[in-house]
Amino acid sequence: DDEEEEDGEEEEDEEEEEEPTLKYSRLEGSAAQIFSKDTASAIAVCEKYIIVGSHNGMIFVLSPEGRLLNRFRPHSATINDLSIDSTGEYVGSASMDGLVSIQSLVSTENHTFDMRRPMRCIALDPNYVKRNTRQFVSGGMAGSLVLSEKGWLGQKDVTLYSGEGPIWAAEWRGTLIAWASDAGVRIYDTATSHRITYISRSDNSPRADLFKCTLRWQDDRTLLIAWADVIKVASVREREAKRSVPGLPSTTELYVEVTAILQVDCMISGIASYGPKGDLLVLAYTTEEDYDDETAGDRDAQRRKSANRPELRIISRDGEELSSDAISLRNYARFQCRDYSLEPTPARDGFLVVSPEDIVVAETRDEADHIAWLIETQRYDEALKEIERTEEGAGRGFDVTDVGKKYLDHLVGLGRYDKAASECPRILGINAKLWENWVFLFAEKGKLDTIIPYVPTHDPTLSRLVYEMILAHFLRHDPEALLKTTRSWPIDIYDIGAVTVAIRNQIEREPKSGTLMRAISELYLRNRQPGKALPYFLKLRDPHAFVLVRDYNLFTDIQDQALQLIEFDEELRRDGREKEVLEATSPHGIAIDLLVDHTHSIPIPRVISQLQDHRKYLYMYLDALFDKDAHLAFDYSDLQVDLYAEFKPEKLMDFLRASNYYSLERAYQICEARDLVPEMVFLLGRMGDNKRALTLIIERLGDVQRAIDFAREQNDTDLWEDLLKYCETKPRFIRGLLENVGVDVDPIRLIRRIQNGLEIPGLKPALIKILQDFQLQISLMDGCKSILYGDCRNLALSLHSGQTGGFLWT
16 A cells, blocks of 8 residues: 555656656856956857857857857947857857957958947848848937948938837848837838838836847748737738739739737847747746836836746747746846847757856757656656657666666665565676676565565576575475476576475474475486485375486385375275376285385395385285286295285285295195185195095085096096095986086996986986997097098008019119
């Protein structure tokens, strides 16, 4: 909330403070030296020179930079007006001493004319140099505007107008001359030698001697008139002449139309055109009192008014004030409205504001000034954008890093750490030293979390201390961020050994922190130490532990972790996650597969010693070994018999048949304890105790076929006799024997043993089958006999033929 309030206040301040349109500087060079001894009373400007007239009658010629080029004194009193021709070679001056002087600026040529009354204005013909007539107009307290020119017999003066009081100002542009008298402003056309207009002064205007009239030609046909607090814009236009001579082509005449009249709240000391839109630049003079009594005759009372600093105001043609700047001129409170002047400077696209003791240069602000103002007003973000946009132009003179540092300091001062951090990449760039300084600053402020997302890991790479400090911060406050960072950061930018030690120590304090274990295992993997990462994978119950073992050949590392691997695998199988990583090749799981497939790296005795107290896992391991190779675990055959009998009796027989390494007696005891009769029969047979075995089959299993098969396998006559004897009183066994022992036992032998009166179910079909089998046997024997005789005959004939036949000898 506090930050939002600060942002709101900052935005309000930015809205209130507007960027000035103009920039200001004092004219350098010799101006200060001149004003230390004299005061300015008039000024004229061209592309080459700045001409200053003084109250002592001196004319100073300055360069546009203010360096004094020349000085001369054509007058003995105040110079009221100066005028320069269009080439900048001649300057004319009008003085209170009644003289008008025209001085060459490139030679010693000088012309002085005595008008015998104080002169207020002068205007040279713009083409003064080009024309032989050397015309100029002048006027003053005599009340006449005089056009002077060079004639055949000397200087020729023609009065253009008189009778309306002193001539206060005159301006010549092209063929048009404008002048101001007490009555108003008139314009004279030298091409037609006619006055073309009269523009009267406003009613109730203040005294003309106190508030001078300023005339300024905006262009060849537009005249700006500023007098007291009124501005008028007069446009010279053409129209068809009212008096035309019949029979001759129609002619045109000039007339003037006042296109704008503006009333302002100040007195005007100077006026000029400003900008492409034709706005007006006004030098405004104000005092602490109103001007209601300006027409009063008490001149001393008017002079005693305390003046404010003069202002430069930009006013649109509609009268709207666009900007206003107060100008700091020396001793401004002592001067009156008529003491100031405003003069355009074509060479510098600016304006000169002149007071008796000072000259200030006002220039249109460029992009560099705009950037400087943004920096000054602490709008650093905008300043940086402008510098980047104009880096090949105005922005070249600014140090992006220096401005950026100020911007960051400003944001930190406002407590806007998030914004400051987000701007660091743009401002600090690839300067590693600056990055380190700012990271440490954020750390001191307790805002390290804010800048961490922007800290670079390359271009530039910072010192290891910075990265280790960040990792230590995460280790204490945000383990999840630590894990994410260890996965994304290159490991060569910090001391991975020191970091892993720190994490390991933290794990000792927080042994159940899975995030820290994942982080340290990630670091071990990235540092090519998978063996050290494996224990943490197992503690985390991460299925990728098996991939880790397989891909990095970590079989020697898991020699003592067989139990943990199997237990973990069993958990995965219970949760249905056993196929997330690897596919098991045996029914006992991935862990058993790894142990069995790499017995060269994981010795069998070592595994069995770990599984000794976990018989189920021991069975699974030995069973997998047996499936792979029945001879791998021959030393543990007796143990296998016990484990098969306990966990998978159906597979015990296969083991007993395949292995020769177990103890028959011990195996028999185990089977007897668990009442595994088929296995007991097999073991008794292996031990040679066929009679006991047969007794078990008959008495416990009651399986005729198995008894027959057992007797057939042993191929023992006594065993058959025992079988026949046992079956004498058992009708079901008699029938079974009759049906299955036709080849191994003579059926007559069995039939003779049948007691009279013994009822044997199915006897008749059994006897029929015996007879049929016997008949089939006789038939087969006859057939075999016939085949044998036939083969013997063919072979005998072939032998005889071979022995008695002849052969060809070559």
